[in-house]
Amino acid sequence: MNMDIFLTAEQIKRHAEFQDFAASNVEPFAYKWDRAQQIPDSAVSQLGAAGYLGANIPCEFGGRGWDVVTFGLLHEALGRSDSAFTGILTVQSMISAALLKWGTAEQRGKWLGPLAKGEIIGAFALTEPGTGSDLQSMATEFRRNDRTGGLVLNGEKKWISNGQKAGVFLVFGMLDRQPLACLVPRESDGFEIEPIDNMLGFRAAGLARLRFHEVPIPATNIVGKPGFALSHIAPIGLQYGRISTACSALGLLRACFEESTRYAASRKVSGQNLGDIGMIQSLIANMGTNLEAAKLLCWNACRAEDDHLPETFTTSMIAKYFASRAAVQAASDAVQIHGASGCHESSPVARFYRGAKITEIIEGTTQVHEFILGKTFVHNAIGDQRRQRPNPGV
Amino acid sequence: MNDSKNVKDIVRNFINNSINIDALGDDEDLFETGLINSLFAVQLMTFVERKFGVEIGGDDLHIDNFKSVSATAAFVVRKSSGQVA
Numbered sequence A: 001m002n003m004d005i006f007l008t009a010e011q012i013k014r015h016a017e018f019q020d021f022a023a024s025n026v027e028p029f030a031y032k033w034d035r036a037q038q039i040p041d042s043a044v045s046q047l048g049a050a051g052y053l054g055a056n057i058p059c060e061f062g063g064r065g066w067d068v069v070t071f072g073l074l075h076e077a078l079g080r081s082d083s084a085f086t087g088i089l090t091v092q093s094m095i096s097a098a099l100l101k102w103g104t105a106e107q108r109g110k111w112l113g114p115l116a117k118g119e120i121i122g123a124f125a126l127t128e129p130g131t132g133s134d135l136q137s138m139a140t141e142f143r144r145n146d147r148t149g150g151l152v153l154n155g156e157k158k159w160i161s162n163g164q165k166a167g168v169f170l171v172f173g174m175l176d177r178q179p180l181a182c183l184v185p186r187e188s189d190g191f192e193i194e195p196i197d198n199m200l201g202f203r204a205a206g207l208a209r210l211r212f213h214e215v216p217i218p219a220t221n222i223v224g225k226p227g228f229a230l231s232h233i234a235p236i237g238l239q240y241g242r243i244s245t246a247c248s249a250l251g252l253l254r255a256c257f258e259e260s261t262r263y264a265a266s267r268k269v270s271g272q273n274l275g276d277i278g279m280i281q282s283l284i285a286n287m288g289t290n291l292e293a294a295k296l297l298c299w300n301a302c303r304a305e306d307d308h309l310p311e312t313f314t315t316s317m318i319a320k321y322f323a324s325r326a327a328v329q330a331a332s333d334a335v336q337i338h339g340a341s342g343c344h345e346s347s348p349v350a351r352f353y354r355g356a357k358i359t360e361i362i363e364g365t366t367q368v369h370e371f372i373l374g375k376t377f378v379h380n381a382i383g384d385q386r387r388q389r390p391n392p393g394v
Numbered sequence B: 001m002n003d004s005k006n007v008k009d010i011v012r013n014f015i016n017n018s019i020n021i022d023a024l025g026d027d028e029d030l031f032e033t034g035l036i037n038s039l040f041a042v043q044l045m046t047f048v049e050r051k052f053g054v055e056i057g058g059d060d061l062h063i064d065n066f067k068s069v070s071a072t073a074a075f076v077v078r079k080s081s082g083q084v085a
């Protein structure tokens, strides 16, 4: 597709830069990182030096202050090479967005600069061993400490990306049954971090299990107010998480399409190119069409966020829902097209296959998206009937 | 500056469309109606910010600022006149 119609000259130029960065600094190492289940600090430093970890952080805090479309293009370009690597950026943008919107002047001053430059890596800790989608049931607990005026944190979080490297964690829990979010520095007393290895995909994303035992939290580390963590703080982070994941899945989808078409154009079967076989063409047609559709949904979601539209939260869910499912389908078909050579761990499509599935789980599972979007669409239709005008969809 | 009657009409219209009822009283507690979904709070916030040119921050997070049509409208008027929420 000719993307020029939808993007500015500046955005197209940046996308080319991001693709060059990915081709030289990510793609050649993705297999090695996946096997080692680790991304070296030097690679993360390169992300910081390029300013990519501060893509969504305003220049006044040392970030790049790029528009959300450019942010999406960055995640697409890196997602083309390695979704685990892109996961670092996803989480960095989630904690930055939450702090930018809800942090105190002191918190923003202290954390946003180092996050923008990659001097510190952030993590966003919502999920627990006992609960993921149903966040109202979080068991992690904050308690007031009358002596210090601060809080005390107890509980556990699980599957936390960047957990192995992060210097600061945005941790969600309950204070007097009200959801609360607090910043917890890595070196806090009573805070234990256990690496989680052997994930299906995102193996190099540095997942960890976090244990908090009587961790002292100064009142100055509270982000927002008690009662607003799940209604206001988390959704701002998750909004960036969804846009990032949608665009990263889009990159993965492009990767599957490019690998599959290249293979189909050269692999010979019964004296003809694989790509001349109707059934293979059918898989590729589906992949290519989903790729174009996902692109439009992703840029639409990015633009809605740039324009600060109230429907931005729905458009990002639509983009994430579509792109992640399309990526799973494309990765499965890419392995099919490659036959046995797509089943070996050294094949990029085997890694895409494992990584794609993760995009359907993180930042709200496919089912949670279906639940919210399905309800929203029916709700909109009821409103339209009430107002007696045709249903415009979203 | 945002005029309070005008603000209330705009806020009421957005909220009524969001929760699909006409008969909601201006002082009725939105969060007790059970009609709002998990995205409503941030959608309302984004609408208010965009429509009235105010920026909501951590200090504004009080349930009293957003619990009803009247409360939200009063918050917008206070905020746009530069008063602390």
Ligand SMILES: Cc1cc2nc3c(=O)[nH]c(=O)nc-3n(C[C@H](O)[C@H](O)[C@H](O)COP(=O)(O)OP(=O)(O)OC[C@H]3O[C@@H](n4cnc5c(N)ncnc54)[C@H](O)[C@@H]3O)c2cc1C
Pocket: A091, A124, A125, A126, A127, A130, A131, A132, A133, A134, A158, A159, A160, A161, A162, A199, A201, A202, A205, A207, A358, A361, A362, A363, A364, A365, A366, A367, A368, A371
């Ligand atoms: C690689 C990876 C990285 C991650 N990184 C992070 C991170 O950085 N921070 C963090 O907090 N978490 C992280 N997670 C956790 C992730 O956010 C959760 O796994 C996700 O929210 C789902 O929660 P769960 O695994 O507990 O599944 P559950 O919530 O137990 O769901 C199990 C199944 O039930 C379905 N389901 C649940 N509720 C409903 C419903 N109401 N209606 C219909 N179906 C439903 C789900 O879709 C799913 O299929 C990560 C996970 C992975 C795999």
